[in-house]
Amino acid sequence: MGKIGGYKQRILRINLATKKFSFEPLNMEWARKYVGGKGLGARILYDELKPKADPLSPDNKIIVMTGPFQGTFFPGSSRCAMVTKSPLTGIWLDTYAGGDFGAELKYAGYDIAIIEGKADEPTYLWIDDENVEFRSAKKLWGTGCWDTEDAIKEELGDDEVRVACIGPAGENLVKFACISTKYYRQFGRGGAGAVLGSKNLKAIALRGSGSVEVADPEKFEEAADEALRYIMEKNEEYIFGIGGTGTLIDYTNPTGSFPTRNFSSGYFEEAEKLSLRSQHKHRLRERACFGCPVACGQFIKMREGKYAGTAIEGPEYETSCLLGSNLGVSDIGAIAKANELCDNLGLDTISTGGTIAWAMECYEKGIFTSADTGGIDLRFGNGDAVVQIVERIAKREGIGNILAEGTRIASKKVGKGSEDFAVNVKGLELPAYHPGVSYGMALAYAVNPRGGCHLSSWPIGTDLLNIYPLGWVDTFGEDRRYVKVDPQKSDYKAELVYSDHVTFRSRFCFIICDFHVLPLEIHQKAMIACTGFDEYLDKNEFTKLGLRMINVLRLFNLREGLRKEDELKLPKRIYEPIPYGPSKGFALKQEEMDKMLADYYKLMKWDENGIPTKETLTAVGITDLEPSTTNLAG
């Protein structure tokens, strides 16, 4: 076995109840199999977590995950993951942020930090190389994320300390509270902020003076050069990157797949006001994460209007939709202000927007009255109302208390037919691609491991934009190369999701930012040069990695009680034909959904209930785990 690189080969374990910390060696057998990030995080959390633990109890654990790439200069390495059990969905959660937190954990000497237990009073962790302190956060409790980060830097006397923290939303256990880092980057989805809140953990401050080394420095540098040149030359193909994620509006709106007014349609007449062109009028500068040449961040400061002076990196595509078109709001200033509040109070903009959309529809239908909303005129299109209600949600004030539960629980509590338009899958509010228009996204939302998520696969690229997943031809053959995919049919959808899972999405293990859509060969070369895991020279091993990742996540979710019924249907709203625009008449049909799900299970070699068989698990290299049969009996 040759030299291993990329890893620090060390885990930091922290117990908030006993205020003790310890170092453990990283299981390198698991590291070879799952690499890091999503895959390794899943395998470790499966081992660490008690089945059916309450996500907001001291039994839950949250793990800060990196991969071998973090801390290196390979483009796209500026990511970090946190994995835990989600208080919003009750199943697997992996949430990612840009910035510099992951790199710093490696420089401090750790690949992973496991945080367990509950502190007896508000605490923040100060991890300074091998020194870990449990510091009082009593003065910080109640403070927004930005002020928290500033206060911690001041208290520690170091402007370059990296901080990940929660705001009032996390402290108040809002189910979709997020963790903020470096002000404008968020571990956004699934309520990781509430997990920290339930542990009385206000923040993690980090500083590392060490280094990261790689197995084959020459080849690694070559691969990094190749990646950099590819990014510099092909930058017009980077539809998520250079110029900002808002560019996606120019693709989804004209195809009628841009969710509008609680997914009641897919075309927003005033989309131009949210577009990149409008955003750039207020832009001061492009901003990059640590070591990334793409610099997708758009730092804006509103030049005019009611919210003049509001400064953020954003709004991103998802936010422009879920706090914009999906609320009927076209005032980019109001969206920027709501974005600022979410960042500072510590709320996921996607779930916050999805929940407000549900509330707006309830209000317009008379299910909520002005008395319920405390006088806020919660109609679609009212940007000021959005700004007002965000704060109520973070503080669980008035109607904010029920909205803080998310659309699944809120609609169950309220009833009156509101469940029909609570737009989530497995509790996770849907992102900015209309699944009634793109059946591929319907399947993706149904089967992506953390619920209604757009990251684990992205079939809308093919459904509407003729962008095929990397490895499409490798997986399914040359005759598939330019196959015409109909967004309103179930054909090819399972294959698109599968293809994405096993090729591009294995990046979530390395961890490489999913905006870096580079040819597989470059990432393959880089991964081997970084780690020294030369078994991955065989492309089949690479494919198996993606399958291993999805399968171990499946086992985790099954053990937590996930069943086929949870992914068989989307919210009723998605089956209602879109009334106007480029996607007029489009709607999801249940027989197509049934077909796609069955196709997907078949491709994954799971049984008809979506349970991996022993043969399948063995074939992908998982020999030490089995579907948790005790839970499946009932």
Next chain:
Amino acid sequence: MLICSWKKENKISPTKARIKVIDKPKEGMSVPLLCMQCSEPACVTICPFNAISKNSETGAMIIDQTRCVGCKLCMIACPYGAIRIDPEKGSMLLCDLCDGDPACVKICRVKALEWVPKNKADAILKASVAGKIMETMRGAT
């Protein structure tokens, strides 16, 4: 910073980089701090051990580590904050321009760092000032 420590130390470690970027995310700004190869370098003047000299070919400031005792007078004297301490070894870190082919310049996608001949070094500033004067002239006609 990452490519700098890589080239100079064969490790990726921002604390060992010779160039440092000061980040101010809430202002949306970042400022790189680096050696400006002064023609009358304060670091050379102040060093009691004559450990710093200028390379005649590249113009880079070179620290002779056999002479340097780590007193840090150079760090205090440098008006650009360009000299740093290696926290591991305790020695001083100073940019040597990678023997005339600076790695940081090559990796910067947005060309925030440039490596230009002396007679062109003030070109951008000149163009900017001339531009402002021309704007005033246009307004007057």
